[in-house]
Amino acid sequence: MIQVQDLKKTFVKDGNRIEVLRGLNLTIDNGDSLAILGVSGAGKTTFVHILGTLDHPTSGEVLFNGLDVFKWPAKKLASFRNRTIGFVFQFHNLLPEFNSLENTMMPALIHGMSRRDALARAETILHDVGLGDRMTHKPAELSGGEQQRVAVARALIMEPEILLADEPTGNLDTETGRKIEDILLDLNQRKGITLIVVTHNQSLAGRMSRSIGLRDGEIYTCG
Template identity: 50%
Template sequence: MAEPLVVIEKLHKSFVHLGRKLDVLRGIDLVINQGEIVAIVGPSGAGKSTLLHCIGTLDLPSSGNLRLGQEELVGLPSARLAQIRNRMIGFVFQFHHLLPEFNALENVMMPGLIQGKSRREMEGPATRLLEEVGLKHRVTHRPGELSGGEQQRVALARALVLSPKLLLADEPTGNLDSATSVAMHDLFFAVNQKHGTTIVVVTHNPTFAASMPRMVTVVDGKVEKDEWRAVPGSNEEKAESTSDGSEAEEKAAISPRPAVEPV
């Protein structure tokens, strides 16, 4: 039985705009277990990105409880939140935010270098991740020499280089065409399978969301619907089959995930 990684209870978030209070999150209750892949969907302005930012400690809730692993996040000082964020969370955004003066390998190494790790220490993990996302042949290329899909793959490798338990992705396919979006989708599943990383994705892409094992619909700052489905290749599907190893092997043989083609 998977352990909860993210536990959210009665979470509220309000902003004041032009003297008026705006309630963006209105009592969110949500539990995300280790190893899950979860899509968060809903109309624009529903609070999806605000929820993701609160989970990632990029924003502070107004009230409620939020736990990541064994850490209760609400009320922690900013320095402690930064430590937790750097140690446990990776981020992928709609815009890749790569540093244009550095090549792909250097961009992926950057989180470790910022934390004081040596280039020698970071080069191995960064190179392996770039190979994992299909960019072994592009390690010395700068962002301007890469396609949009390749840039987003570099951003994904960068998010994973410090081995976070939780990967948060905010509209990661928002600037990609449909074929490249499918490739990114497959990469998220591959990361989940290989590393056991818990992945939470905010998306407006209905095809992308529908392919996820779990889809949480947020409307007007509240969880309106929470749906699970069996998806071949996901950790949830594997967990359901662990009681019968032969069943797991049979499913793997019948429904392998396609190889990811470079984009």
């Protein structure tokens, strides 16, 4: 379970304080699927970065199964992030010099998994996302949808409990985007991974079990 309690995030720019998140409160159950909606600048990405422990809140708490991980040392927090949270972004951020298999293996190798085990796990995941015949292809040799599937596979290599996706279909055509949606929702339903998606896509939001909206750093709808 993720518990967000009076979460605030403030930036200072040119001497001015900018309140990006203004006291958010939210509970996300294990295995939930949640869409986060809102216009650009509403605070969605900042919120997801904090949920993913990529950024720290200015005040308030984010508890993972009752633990305030932001009180941990940086090394312990990084290990938690690597093991527990997977990330999929609008722009896949694949390393161009590595092929699909190598890109997928990367988080596991960084964590210290043996190359043999990382290879076996990456091969299985790439088959699961429909890329069994594209493992040796580099990003430039893949379509946009295939690149995003590699990004999903990479996010899954450490078997995370939570999958965060920031506009995962925003750079794809409708048909390809729908296939990525299907993969993400299947992972949520079949493996019980908690799925949190930032999206402008009302159709995708409608397929999630819950949705919230952000406006000016505050939650304005919840379903």
